[in-house]
Amino acid sequence: MNGTGPAQPSQPTRRPFAAPKQNKPWGIGLSIFGGLSLLSALYSLVDLISGEPASNPLVMIVVGGACLGAGIYLLRGPGDGTKAKRRQPAGGQNPAAVPAASIEQASAALAAATAGGPALVAYRNLDATVRQFAPEDAAAVREAEIARIGFDSSSIGSERLGYVASLEGGSVEIFRDYVVLGQRAHNFDAATHGDVFTGGAIQMSTIIKDRDGRKKVSQRENDMRTAQFQLASADWSLSTPIHPDQANEARALLGRLTAHLSSRAGKPVTRSDIREMVDSILANTSQPAADRIRQLDALRYERLLTDDEFAQAKNSILDI
Structure with missing residues (x-):
């Protein structure tokens, strides 16, 4: 037995320029305020060029840019993970292992089923499971599972x-x-x-x-x-x-x-x-x-x- 121990799950990396946690209300509010400030600075800059300065556009550009940047920073933060949790199977199981486990479970039920009607129901369940998780190679995967468990198809004929x-x-x-x-x-x-x-x-x-x-x-x-x-x-x-x-x-x-x-x-x-x-x-x-x-x-x-x-x-x- 080696001393490396069980592999630890890798920690998810945060996206660049993103808050530790998403804050939509503040992010949206600051983004809108920053965008309006930059738009107002643009009008002020036009007035300045035309010789009619109304306010200092530099201050508005700095404030608007800072608010817009802060809003984007808050919006890019990771959410509460609800959607990811819904996609993640219970117990933190690797999603890639779900199809194989489901197909193996359906195959085991078929192997244990009584010949005749119960076996036909179990066979249909296996077929439906394979079509759900391996639609492109459903026939090949189903036949491979049947061969693996040694199921006699004549028992449902x-x-x-x-x-x-x-x-x-x-x-x-x-x-x-x-x-x-x-x-x-x-x-x-x-x-x-x-x-x-x-x-x-x-x-x-x-x-x-x-x-x-x-x-x-x-x-x-x-x-x-x-x-x-x-x-x-x-x-x-x-x-x-x-x-x-x-x-x-x-x-x-x-x-x-x-x-x-x-x-x-x-x-x-x-x-x-x-x-x-x-x-x-x-x-x-x-x-x-x-x-x-x-x-x-x-x-x-x-x-x-x-x-x-x-x-x-x-x-x-x-x-x-």
Whole structure:
């Protein structure tokens, strides 16, 4: 161990011709007074040249120059360091070390994450951190971190079945093997099940307005509907409000998930289950036709619908 000891932080050097500490009120005041004095001395000098001396310009030049110099001296002094402190991380940490530390922390979280949904959330966090601190080489830095921690990208390679927007922000993303909502993620198991609960109705209220002695009756629509998307398993649950117009879409998505989980568990999907899924898709008229057709095509891809059944349901959507 050498005897040099830890390196001491270098002291900031003060700028030339600057006060030890900035004083804006006095600096601005003296600068303005000095500038006006010099301007007045200039007029006096002109009067002196023209033979009409009003006052001694030399005194005004000296006073004005001194005041202006003092004002600049006070203004050039260092401030209270508030802005510098805001830029400086807590604990006096070197700003240059912040990106590396943040990326390393996100990488460590990914390395410790459970495979599946939690790993996907941690991977996205690492990607966002890298894009924030190393935007120019984001892809290269991310891949280098993944290689460094030995992360297996196939652990987050599950296909996404669909998503439903949450009224709390973000979207509920349903994958074949897990669900993700923002920073929350859960892996599916044999006990996983879901449902969409709806309530309320659209109520019409009558409003009577009296204008110039005449009554005007108008109708106001009050949407009192609610919808709650819920997924649960033996040791976790996830619940979030969704827009009521998306209830049928959410039920269709849960139907696809149920069919997938049943096939994975070796449980056969009944024709009644399939019929319920198709009816839910067809009933969701608030969703664009193209999206509903894609959901039907996904059921066909899962071999839950034959080509003829798919064509019949598609024609029903297109009113053919």
